[in-house]
Amino acid sequence: MRLGVIDVGSNTVHLLIVDAHPGASPVPHHSERSVLRLMRFIDDDGAITDEGQRMLVEAIGGAARTVAEIGVDDVMATATSAIREAANGDAVLARITRETGVELRVLTGDDEARITMLAVRRWFGWSAGEILLFDIGGGSFEIAQGADEYPDAQVSLPLGAGRATINFLRDDPPPREAVSRLRAHARAAFTEARDAIFADRPAPTRVVGTSKTIRSIxxxxxxxxxxxxxxxxxxxxxxxxxxxxxxxxxxSDVRQYLPGITPERSYQILAGAILLRTAMKVFDVSTLTVSPWALREGLVLRYIDGLD
Structure with missing residues (x-):
């Protein structure tokens, strides 16, 4: 069967269309994305501005038209931290449905961690043992750990690469003091999460990173x-x-010429690198394996599992 996933994140609206059936690996058929950098369109009250809403409607409407043109058996449409945490999130969701016909399901941070862990486990297999997962989004940073398809411990922190850039690294390039403030803030958040949530977990046999930011790094x-x-x-x-x-x-306009760094990620890649390095330091990680599969693939896998 052919499935579509519309993933509304803090940085992009990404459409993935795959051919999939129970017992087989999903095969990508089509992929497209619109770059929004939605964190730039959050006002002082924490609401998504009208300009940000218009961009969302345009991007999601475009994805819906592509889905209709290609034809799918079913489509899943999800939203993550930017809409989840927006002060006017419910109104934004209603506007998107009214103007595009797309009903978004808002994932919690725990949902993101669990679904991404499923994708990572299927990619690496049971032989990977105890997995520690880092997932850097635009608005949040998910950490999960476990030996099964779903994690035994997980947390979602408001430490995405886009959010960190806006909150700490507004100057371009940023001064050393700003970088130090971000690192100190991240270190405190990661240390608290480690001690409160992951202290009783065994040492991981594999540490995995997912997301476009980590793949770029x-x-x-x-x-x-x-x-x-x-x-x-x-x-x-x-x-x-x-x-x-x-x-x-x-x-940032020079960083885009570095190997692996795309123009749409260049403005937030420094924050992503600082966050990842700090997380690796706090969790005593020397080497991290990058997973090609993440949230979107996890959504497809969970859907297919329900058919079997």
Missing amino acids: GRLVGGPADPLTGAPAPIHYAGLKEWEPTMREMP
């Missing part, structure tokens, strides 16, 4: 994917530490 720090298997190169803490000062000294 992986291409910069780790190099190209394996030419035989297509597997992304791992991210080493030492390599990330070495690259961070270089990115810090560059304005």
Whole structure:
């Protein structure tokens, strides 16, 4: 069967269409995205501005038209932290449905962690053992851990790469003091989560990162994917530490020329690198494996599981 996923995140509206059936790996058929950087359109009261709403309607409406043109058996439409945490989130959802016909399901942070862990487990298999997962979004940072398809411990922190850029790194490039403030804030949040939620978990046998931000960092720090298997190169803490000062000294319009960094990610990639490096430090991670599968693939897998 052919399935569509419309994923409304803090940075992009991403449409993924796959061919899938029980017992088989989903096969991508079509993918497209619209870059919004929605965190820029949050006002002082925490509401999504009218301009941000218009951009959402346009992007989601475009995805819906593509779905209709290609034809799918079913479509899932989800929203994450930007709409979830917006002061006017319910009104925005109602407007999107009214003007596009698309009804978005708002995922909680725990939903994101659980569904992403399912995708990661299916990608790496049971032999991966105890997995510790880092997922950097535009508005939130999910951490999950467990030995099964769903995590035994998870947390969603308001520490996405876009949010951190707006809250801490407004200057381009940012001064050292701003970087230090972000690092200190992230260290405190990650340490509190580690001690309160993950202290009783066994040491992970594999640490995995997902999301476009982490994949971009992986291409910069780790190099190209394996030419035989297509597997992304791992991210080493030492390599990330070495690259961070270089990115810090560059304005965002120059960072886009770095290996693996796309123009739409260049403005927030520094914050993403700082957050990832800090999380690796707090959780004592020297090497992180990058997963090609994440939330969208997890949504497809969970849907297909329900058919079997």
